[in-house]
Amino acid sequence: MQEWDQGNPLNNIENNKNNHKTSLLYTNSKIDLEIxxxxxxxxxxxxxxxxEDISEFRASTTQGGRQDMGYARRENRVWDxxxxxxxxxxSKTFGKNDLKLLGGYSYENxxxxxxxxxxxxxxxxxxxxxxxxLGENLFSNDVNSYKSRNKLxxxxxxxxxxxxxxxxxxxxIRKDxxxxxxxxxxxxxxPSISGAWRISDESFVQKLSFISDMKLRVGYGVVGNQEGIDPYKSLALYGRGDEYFxxxxxxxxxxxxxxxxxxxxWEQTASFNTGIDFGLYNNRLTGSVDYYVKKRAIYYMYIMFLYHPICTQQCLPMLVI
Structure with missing residues (x-):
């Protein structure tokens, strides 16, 4: 064993490898048909x-691989x-009225x-x-696999x-x-609802020549969030326990x-906003002024409960005032 070169940086660089390859594929197809x-x-x-394809190797002659007499790892991860x-x-226009309706369904896996x-x-x-x-020192946790799925x-x-x-x-309106x-x-x-009033089209405002465009807006809506939650956090799960001889x-x-x-x-966030868009002096000066109020209705925390003979955890919803 060449102990003299265990801390040699050049030797470590030349004989250790850590490869990480990432591949991305996107496809999108859309068809619109006028019935x-x-x-x-x-x-x-x-x-x-x-x-992602991850390959790691530490040679037995390097500082990181000496104790293990060489170490190697392969891992593959796939997100679909x-x-x-x-x-x-x-869509329908009748007189001064313009109406547009949309209905839809989506499935995500x-x-x-x-x-x-x-x-x-x-x-x-x-x-x-x-x-x-070819390795001769395999530990019990050296082989692993995992699979998770969630649908929306x-x-x-x-x-x-x-x-x-x-x-x-x-x-x-959405139902998720x-x-x-x-x-x-x-x-x-x-649900969400919003309205706008283009004041600049009113006759009493058109008399003010310095106003080129002006619109008042107001809206209220509720959105849901599921990001950051493990796909199986609501389920009872089994895991690996202790070993016995x-x-x-x-x-x-x-x-x-x-x-x-x-x-x-679902985590829910309700928001209210009102604002005004304006353009002055033939739109030489434009801008917007907005006022927002947001309230997160529900969040989660994880609390540990003791159940003989193990300790497990549960995620509880809590209201925010």
Whole structure:
């Protein structure tokens, strides 16, 4: 063993490898078909795949690989996202009235998979990370795999109405269902409504020559959020427990790792805003003034509960005032 070069930076750089390759694939297809005048159907298909290939090797002659007599690891991770969206649009203008209707359905499937293995104690450094089976010191946690999936289904609708381009009203409603949440609260309802008044089109404002454009806006809406929540946080889970020795061999055990939580629900944020857009002196001076109020209605925290003989955790919703 060449102990003299264990701390040699050049030797470590030349004989250690850490490769990380990332690949991305995006595809998107959209079709719009006019069924009859003013009525259009649309289909949107989206596919995204991200993959990571990780390869790590520490030679037995280097500082990081000396103790293990060489160390090698391979890991592959894949994220798949599939989205299908179906929409129906209707548009009609009659006199000074303009009406637009939208209804739709979307289905989103997210899948994550990973597999990895590592080993140590290689009789030769020549194979690097390309033949893990040659290692002679495999630990129980050196081989791993994981898979998780979550789905999101949405129904949505929107109404846009305008009278002479002066009075504008928009209303939307969404019904979203996520597999991440508990059995009691998988679905959330998220409405919004907004209106605008183009004051500059009114006769009493048109007398003011310095005002080129002016519009008042007001809106209120509720949105839902599921980001940051583990796909299986609402479910009772089993995990690996302690090992025990029997008949000359170590054996794994399994235990409860997490309680179920049927009340895990959507985080909701309600917002109100009002504002004014203006243009003065033939729009030489333009700007906007806005006022916002936001209130997050629900958030989550994880609390540990003791259940004999293990300790598990549960995520509880809490109201914000």
């Amino acid at each position: 009859f005048k003013g009525f259009t159907a649309g289909v949107n298909l989206f596919k995204q795949r991200k993959s 996202k599939d989205l299908m969206e179906l929409t129906l649009n209707y 997210n899948l994550y998979q990973s597999v990895g293995a590592s080993n140590r104690g290689f009789i030769s450094d020549d194979f690097e990370f390309n033949n893990l089976g 289904i949405s129904f949505f609708g929107r109404i846009n109405y305008s009278l002479s381009g002066k009075y504008i009203l928009t209303a939307t 269902g996520s597999s991440k949440f508990g059995t009691n609260h998988k679905w959330g309802y998220f 029997d008949n000359g061999k170590w054996h794994n055990t399994y235990r409860y790792a997490q309680n179920d939580n049927p009340d895990l629900r």
